[in-house]
Amino acid sequence: MLDACAKRLVGRHNSEEPIRAVRYIFIDPDDAQRHLHEMWLRELEVWTFTTDGKEIRIDDTYDPSPTPPEWVRRLRAAEP
Secondary structure, eight states, X not given: OHHHHHHHHHHTTOSSSOOOOOEEEOSSHHHXXXXXXXXXXXXXXXXXXXXXXXXXXXXXXXXXXXOOOHHHHHHHHHOO
């Protein structure tokens, strides 16, 4: 992933062959889900296949919701 991000960064300024995005395609949807968060953080596209063989992008709709730590949940529960 680091190499892909570096190539994209350098390639953005190449006027002859600009690189705007890097796409990773996973054959196994479960494998794509396992890598989704780390790739999303680095703005790398994540594509996989549905059961009927259709290619889909899954990073564009990914929205991780942070889980507050236990101490925050206790404070919220104690508030009136």
